[in-house]
Amino acid sequence: MATRRTIESNEPNDRSGGSLRSRGTEMATAAAQKAAETEPGGAGSTAARAAEQQAAFDEAVAADERIEPRDWMPDAYRTSLIRQIAQHAHSEIIGMQPEANWITRAPSLRRKAILMAKAQDEAGHGLYLYSAAETLGVSRDELLDKLHSGRQKYSSIFNYPTLTWADVGAIGWLVDGAAITNQVPLCRCSYGPYARAMIRVCKEESFHQRQGYESLLALSRGTQAQHEMAQDAVNRWWWPSLMMFGPPDEESSHSEQSMTWKIKRHSNDELRQRFVDICVPQAESLGLTLPDPDLKWNEARGHHDFGPIDWTEFWDVLKGNGPCNDQRITQRRRAHEEGAWVREAAAAYATKQAGAPRADTAATAHGEATA
Amino acid sequence: MTTTSTPPDSRTEAALALGDDALVLSHRLGEWAGHAPVLEEEVALANIALDLLGQARVLLSSVGDEDELAYLREERAFRNLQLVEQPNGDFAHTIARQLYFSTYQTLLYGQLAAADGELAPLAAKAVKEVAYHQDHAEQWTLRLGDGTAESHARIQRGLDALWRFTGEMFQPVVGLDIDRTALRESWTASVTAVIERATLTVPSGPQSGAWTAGAGRQGLHTEPFGRMLAEMQHLHRSHPGASW
Ligand SMILES: [Fe+2]
Ligand SMILES: [Fe+2]
Secondary structure (H helix, E strand, O other), rough: HHHHHHHHHHOOOOOOOOOOOOOOOOOOOOHHHHHHHOOOOOOHHHHHHHHHHHHHHHHHOEEEEOOOOOOOOOOOHHHHHHHHHHHHHHHHHHHHHHHOOHHOOOOOOOHHHHHHHHHHHHHHHHHHHHHHHOOOOHHHHHHHHHHHOOOOOOOHHHHHOOOHHHHHHHHHHHHHHHHHHHHHHHOOOOOOHHHHHHHHHHHHHOOOOOOHHHHHHHHOOOHHHHHHHHHHHHHHHHHHHHOOOOOOOOHHOOOOHHHHHHOOOOOOOHHHHEEEHHHHHHHHHHOOOOOOOOOOOOOOOEEEOOOOOHHHHHHHHHHHHHHHHHHHHHHHHHHHOOOHHHHHHHHHHHHHOOOOOOOHHHHHHHOOOOO | OOOOOOOHHHHHHHHHHHHHHHHHHHHHHHHHOOOOOHHHHHHHHHHHHHHHHHHHHHHHHOOOOOHHHHHOOHHHHOOOOHHOOOOOOHHHHHHHHHHHHHHHHHHHHHHHHHHOOOHHHHHHHHHHHHHHHHHHHHHHHHHOOOOOOHHHHHHHHHHHHHHHHHHHHHHHOOOOOHHHHHHHHHHHHHHHHHHOOOOOOOOOOOOOOOOOOHHHHHOOOHHHHHHHHHHHHHHHHHHOOOOO
16 A cells, blocks of 8 residues: 555555445356346246355355355355454454554654554555445444444454553564464455455555564664563563464364355464464564463474463453453444544535435435545 | 754754644644544544655654654744644544644645745645645535534534634744745635635634744644643653664
8 A cells, every 4th residue: 555655755645445346246157147147937946046046156166266246145155254354344443443552652753654554554454344345235334333332343352452662563563464364365265355355455464564573673672671572562462363363173163164165265273373383483583582381393293383372361352351342342432423423414415415405315314424 | 952952043943843743733633543433534534644744754854863853852842833733622623723734734835846945845745745635624624514513513613713823824934935925815715715615604713822823833832732742752752762
């Protein structure tokens, strides 16, 4: 995204939001096209038609083709995607909070610019993802409602606090790093709009990861106090980052079906292992240690072994008992409630601009601002 | 730091005035992160804040070390307008501040870009950015003014409350060779047109306070500014000599 050019060379920012829906009317496969075109005959052909649609879908997924918004898809596939994309979108916007906590205290103007650009990117990710979810027939308003009422979740990692400046670096290195490990395979996800959103998001996340690493490196090589600050942050963020990959495979409720649908491509434990293997040499180059005495290279497996994860803490935080659950959702709700009059004004203005308001369009005044 | 003990030259004065305006307003806009009324505004406000921070960095670096200037000067050494240090208030208050300031900045940079002074290259580049800031502020002034009764009342309150900080923009600044009469006339015409199109009323009170007129440029600020700096400078000052 062009925001980085602002930091490096002070170029004007990219104001364009980009569209994920440009291909929204396409259909993935000839088979799906054919299934959609087939006019339903008598009542007796309904079952046959359903089977045909299912077969076209299965075939497309098996052939690694993209499912597009207009294609027929099983209800459960749609529901599962909405759940996953919404949770991802919510994570982007809640994830702004722990970092925004340091924007006003950033210790140099360069770091401040990088952090502001990152917060802006995360808001942008939220926008792409809500748009991707909208292609499945849910509105951003509905999804935000579910977030605010606790019916949909966001990544539990953001329920941990950013206590020092070094936490900003640790989040970039570990949390954005874990997000990338999770999301790179999603660029090949079977649902087109989600996969395309992920390609764009991943590019920016890897930028965040490098900046976080670089920020930690500066601290690690800085004064004694800075080095200690960096180590303390890594100590606190390491285990929660490993938990970002979700529960162990044998306890993961959504994994298996998501793999069959090619929404997901690797299991939680596979991705976690990949992440550990990436981080160990990076921690070494940072001159920092990872807080796990059991961490060591296993020649036979070709991977690093690591110690047991405290899943009790994971479930506890997930259930709402983390250090910042209340704080995060309260701030989100407050921003939304305090912004209601702004969104109403924008909608009312748009209605006036579109011509004299008719009785049946008055309801749009309560919708989301289009600005 | 020597900025308070030796009188700065006119080039420094001009760069500090414009640089501090951009730095301080960028900081205030940065406070919106995570609190904006709609996701699109999270992006837009951060975008504007980033543009301003970029301008501040170029300006401050042209007359010293950007971090020393931002983090180690005392409140009385800052040269920004009092307008930009005013707390965000509600979204309407922020938009009113944006309207007043971005209109000023667009006109000022327009003049500087057209001249061939030292600030011309920066101004030529920044004028494109601030034109977007001005458009953003105008669009929202229209939406809020001609939106609902509540938004109308709120934006009018914001415009009224900040009006007395606008006179300072037209005070002379050492080192800034501009046509202040033309600046004032164009600013008034532009702001008036937007306010009236938005079905709002141009504030009628004085454009400066009893003894604070033009004071920001001389280092006299309002109470909230000290707290803003305390927050902004705390970490940097806690680790003297450290690099980040
Ligand atoms: Fe993101
Ligand atoms: Fe990120």
